[in-house]
Amino acid sequence: MFSTKHICLYFAILSTLWKENQSIHESRITLSNTNLRFSPGNYPGQILSTFIDENNLLMSCVKICNQNILCRIFDINGVLPNQCRIFQGDINLHGTIISSSINNSQVGVIQFSNDLYAAYGQPCSSTLPEDRYLVCGGNFTWTCPQNTYWNPTISMCSAQSPILGSTCQQNLSMCRADLTFTCLQFNQCGPLSLSMGTTIASSTTQIANSPTTGLNYPYSIIVNKTTDNSIIVANSGGSQVIRLYDYNITTNNVSLVAQTWSGGNYLGLPFGIAIDPNQRSNLYVSDYNKHCVIKFTSMQVTTPMPSVVVGICGTSGTGTNALNTPGEIAIDSNGTLYIADSSNNRILKWKPGNPNGTIIAGSNVAGSNSFSLYTPRGVFLDENNSYIYVSDSNNHRIQRFSLFGGYPNNGTTVAGGNGQGASNNKLNTPFAVYVSTKTKALYIADSVNHRIQRWSQGAQSGVTMIGDPSGSSGNSATMLSSPYGIALNDDETFLYIADTGNHRIQRVQLI
Numbered sequence: 058m059f060s061t062k063h064i065c066l067y068f069a070i071l072s073t074l075w076k077e078n079q080s081i082h083e084s085r086i087t088l089s090n091t092n093l094r095f096s097p098g099n100y101p102g103q104i105l106s107t108f109i110d111e112n113n114l115l116m117s118c119v120k121i122c123n124q125n126i127l128c129r130i131f132d133i134n135g136v137l138p139n140q141c142r143i144f145q146g147d148i149n150l151h152g153t154i155i156s157s158s159i160n161n162s163q164v165g166v167i168q169f170s171n172d173l174y175a176a177y178g179q180p181c182s183s184t185l186p187e188d189r190y191l192v193c194g195g196n197f198t199w200t201c202p203q204n205t206y207w208n209p210t211i212s213m214c215s216a217q218s219p220i221l222g223s224t225c226q227q228n229l230s231m232c233r234a235d236l237t238f239t240c241l242q243f244n245q246c247g248p249l250s251l252s253m254g255t256t257i258a259s260s261t262t263q264i265a266n267s268p269t270t271g272l273n274y275p276y277s278i279i280v281n282k283t284t285d286n287s288i289i290v291a292n293s294g295g296s297q298v299i300r301l302y303d304y305n306i307t308t309n310n311v312s313l314v315a316q317t318w319s320g321g322n323y324l325g326l327p328f329g330i331a332i333d334p335n336q337r338s339n340l341y342v343s344d345y346n347k348h349c350v351i352k353f354t355s356m357q358v359t360t361p362m363p364s365v366v367v368g369i370c371g372t373s374g375t376g377t378n379a380l381n382t383p384g385e386i387a388i389d390s391n392g393t394l395y396i397a398d399s400s401n402n403r404i405l406k407w408k409p410g411n412p413n414g415t416i417i418a419g420s421n422v423a424g425s426n427s428f429s430l431y432t433p434r435g436v437f438l439d440e441n442n443s444y445i446y447v448s449d450s451n452n453h454r455i456q457r458f459s460l461f462g463g464y465p466n467n468g469t470t471v472a473g474g475n476g477q478g479a480s481n482n483k484l485n486t487p488f489a490v491y492v493s494t495k496t497k498a499l500y501i502a503d504s505v506n507h508r509i510q511r512w513s514q515g516a517q518s519g520v521t522m523i524g525d526p527s528g529s530s531g532n533s534a535t536m537l538s539s540p541y542g543i544a545l546n547d548d549e550t551f552l553y554i555a556d557t558g559n560h561r562i563q564r565v566q567l568i
């Protein structure tokens with residue numbers, strides 16, 4: 058970027074137009090202050106050439122840049138004395154200007170204005186001289202040179218992005234095709250492989266000490282965000298909780314965490330899972346079929362015995378001492394549980410040791426106004442424990458409630474809320490919601506649309522990270538079937554998906 062917090066820049070326009078004998082590549086250059094150099098966002102993708110000149114470095118660097126139609130930026134003395142480096146890319150978007158330890162270092166930038174592009178789209182002949190701004194295309198119209206695209210907003214050819222993950226628009230060629238980048242369906246530049254998931258566990262995965270093999274309708278997924286980085290999965294159809302590692306897909310490295318324990322106790326349909334942040338070996342599991350939440354201590358299945366901490370196992374109810382088909386659960390920094398009490402259309406808050414919970418959102422009556430919920434399935438607490446995000450499934454929306462909002466607690470719709478559907482401003486029966494710590498974007502398991510949507514904070518619509526944007530199901534690498542659970546890993550480089558209907562856990566790389 059031109060301006061950073063630390064460096065104040067004053068560019069002086071070079072008074073001369075640097076003209077070659079053959080004027081085809083002439084351009085106007087601005088030069089930065091001294092002690093600065095260019096730091097490209099993608100060095101191998103942007104560097105065009107370097108050379109040393111001990112006599113007339115600036116002049117020869119400008120000349121070399123002008124002769125190369127791709128050159129848009131150069132620096133002199135940037136990293137080595139007497140060295141010129143020339144780059145392609147956009148100075149504002151594809152790198153930064155940073156300080157250099159060499160005193161007489163400077164950055165040069167080619168200047169552009171839309172009068173230079175006045176001939177764009179008009180007929181040309183291959184015998185007409187080209188300039189550095191437009192080339193005569195195969196169909197004999199003036200068109201943008203390679204690695205640039207026509208930017209209608211500014212009526213100029215802009216540099217295509219060499220930066221993995223940079224923002225792009227579907228109807229413009231904003232990404233560097235020579236780097237195999239395209240504008241992916243979620244509006245970021247990258248290779249097509251990023252639209253594909255990698256299966257890290259499936260219906261054939263062996264689970265140590267399990268009476269059954271493989272995944273069977275996994276409902277939810279969490280990452281134990283410690284050095285451990287294990288992935289814990291409610292393998293709901295198998296009535297068990299399992300743990301696996303994602304180290305380059307080491308198969309047969311899946312262990313059973315919970316299934317049955319003494320006294321004939323067993324998990325019915327485990328749905329939500331949460332790790333106590335103050336005692337990370339404590340795991341809470343909600344049992345959808347048995348209407349309760351069970352605490353497993355130190356991952357020991359028999360000693361001490363798992364204990365029922367919320368609800369009456371085996372009996373549903375509407376009082377604050379009971380649950381009715383609980384979905385996902387979350388836990389705050391004080392160890393207080395928040396439960397999506399789905400058939401009671403409410404979010405229940407449960408302090409450890411208390412016999413009863415308190416309703417913090419919704420009521421026992423389904424509704425669609427700001428303080429009502431209709432079958433909430435997923436809950437997510439933000440990092441500061443200020444807000445709880447709720448997948449208000451049958452209202453096809455994500456609601457955000459303050460944890461200190463009083464009662465009735467009025468929620469704000471932060472995604473969906475435009476009815477049931479597959480258009481990009483709608484959701485269809487969302488299950489899990491996860492909010493990025495880094496970008497504050499929401500990731501939503503949009504289950505009946507068989508896709509994972511990302512909504513930026515404040516956005517009116519979402520983009521599809523994986524799955525069919527128009528809502529069909531499938532079992533290929535790019536598709537999903539009824540995804541119920543999602544989690545990001547600690548550094549938010551991967552998105553893990555419980556691809557419930559396909560009985561598998563998919564990993565998607567985030568950029």
Ligand SMILES: *[C@@H]1O[C@H](CO)[C@@H](O)[C@H](O)[C@H]1NC(C)=O
Nearest residue numbers: 092138157158159160161162
């Ligand atoms: C760079 O400038 C500083 C301060 O003006 C000076 O002390 C130093 O000798 C200079 N270094 C070079 C290599 O010119």
Ligand SMILES: *[C@@H]1O[C@H](CO)[C@@H](O)[C@H](O)[C@H]1NC(C)=O
Nearest residue numbers: 194195196197198199200201
């Ligand atoms: C000519 O080619 C350019 C790019 O190659 C394209 O944008 C333009 O639409 C084409 N024009 C016609 C008339 O085909």
Ligand SMILES: *[C@@H]1O[C@H](CO)[C@@H](O)[C@H](O)[C@H]1NC(C)=O
Nearest residue numbers: 208209210225226227228229
């Ligand atoms: C390209 O898409 C953007 C965003 O979807 C839209 O605002 C713009 O009008 C479109 N431009 C053209 C030329 O279709």
Ligand SMILES: *[C@@H]1O[C@H](CO)[C@@H](O)[C@H](O)[C@H]1NC(C)=O
Nearest residue numbers: 265302304307309310311312
């Ligand atoms: C599973 O993988 C983790 C990480 O590589 C390793 O520490 C652990 O020992 C493995 N467990 C088994 C049972 O192979």
Ligand SMILES: *[C@@H]1O[C@H](CO)[C@@H](O)[C@H](O)[C@H]1NC(C)=O
Nearest residue numbers: 281283285332337338339340
């Ligand atoms: C999470 O990781 C920590 C650190 O490795 C470990 O002590 C704890 O038992 C793990 N918790 C679960 C529920 O796997």
Ligand SMILES: *[C@@H]1O[C@H](CO)[C@@H](O)[C@H](O)[C@H]1NC(C)=O
Nearest residue numbers: 375376377378379412413414
């Ligand atoms: C807990 O809830 C039950 C059922 O609604 C009620 O009868 C009981 O009084 C409550 N207990 C407390 C301590 O609030």
Ligand SMILES: *[C@@H]1O[C@H](CO)[C@@H](O)[C@H](O)[C@H]1NC(C)=O
Nearest residue numbers: 439440441442443492494497
């Ligand atoms: C949480 O608090 C930190 C520090 O005050 C702040 O930087 C961050 O943006 C907050 N996160 C959210 C989600 O509000």
Ligand SMILES: *[C@@H]1O[C@H](CO)[C@@H](O)[C@H](O)[C@H]1NC(C)=O
Nearest residue numbers: 389390391393441442443460
């Ligand atoms: C956790 O406990 C502290 C101290 O009692 C309190 O200030 C804070 O609000 C609590 N956090 C939540 C999310 O309730």
Ligand SMILES: *[C@@H]1O[C@H](CO)[C@@H](O)[C@H](O)[C@H]1NC(C)=O
Nearest residue numbers: 427428462463464465466467
């Ligand atoms: C929520 O909205 C309702 C209806 O507008 C209002 O009666 C209630 O007081 C609001 N709740 C809070 C805590 O402000």
Ligand SMILES: CC(=O)N[C@H]1CO[C@H](CO)[C@@H](O)[C@@H]1O
Nearest residue numbers: 255303304305306551564566
């Ligand atoms: C996805 C992933 O975890 N890849 C790792 C595979 O193993 C190599 C070597 O240990 C790592 O460098 C990768 O990050």
